Amino acid sequence: MVNPVYMIKNDHKEQAVQMIISLSSLFRFGISRGENIIDIQEELKYVKAYVNIINIRHNHMIRFIWQIDDALLTYKTLKLTLQPIIENAIHHGIFDKSEGAMIIVACKDAGEHIQFKVTDNGKGIPEAELAELIRRINGKQAGESIGLYNVQSRIRLYFSEKYGLTIESEVGRGTTVTLTIPKITQGETGFHRDEEELML
Numbered sequence: 001m002v003n004p005v006y007m008i009k010n011d012h013k014e015q016a017v018q019m020i021i022s023l024s025s026l027f028r029f030g031i032s033r034g035e036n037i038i039d040i041q042e043e044l045k046y047v048k049a050y051v052n053i054i055n056i057r058h059n060h061m062i063r064f065i066w067q068i069d070d071a072l073l074t075y076k077t078l079k080l081t082l083q084p085i086i087e088n089a090i091h092h093g094i095f096d097k098s099e100g101a102m103i104i105v106a107c108k109d110a111g112e113h114i115q116f117k118v119t120d121n122g123k124g125i126p127e128a129e130l131a132e133l134i135r136r137i138n139g140k141q142a143g144e145s146i147g148l149y150n151v152q153s154r155i156r157l158y159f160s161e162k163y164g165l166t167i168e169s170e171v172g173r174g175t176t177v178t179l180t181i182p183k184i185t186q187g188e189t190g191f192h193r194d195e196e197e198l199m200l
Contacts, residue, residue, distance in 0.1 A: 037184075044107075078158055088147050089177070093174065101120075
């Protein structure tokens, strides 16, 4: 993590302020109310704070494009599901891309469902590796895919087996991870299950 004090000493005051604001947002989100089901707009605020920190650390080498349907912002999602997907795209998709790195984060209405899509223009995943990755996140051993595995497991714990992650990838062109959740609102209940049931 970049040290804001170091940044101030080296005359990067504006970046230091941005870093402090983003870190504060992450901290507040982490300790907020202990709720697991939150508004989509709250999840996006957290993700954007995380993205801001990443871009400060890496000198804005990654271009993020946000394609968000504003009509969905007050619908509910499971807390801390988008960040691991974006982190995976950064570290396994585009981290070694010298220039032109791009990640598109989309939130779309899919009828009775809501879909989040995280698309990178990185190196892509060979077919055999992709099949193994999908097998791991749908199984009981995460291997090196702990972030995606946790998201898949938590989504299915809360919302049932018909929801969760799908992954598409093409070598040399990039990867898209799609997260599908039910379209639920403030007044709906029945999804507040105990996360301690999930033994990781």
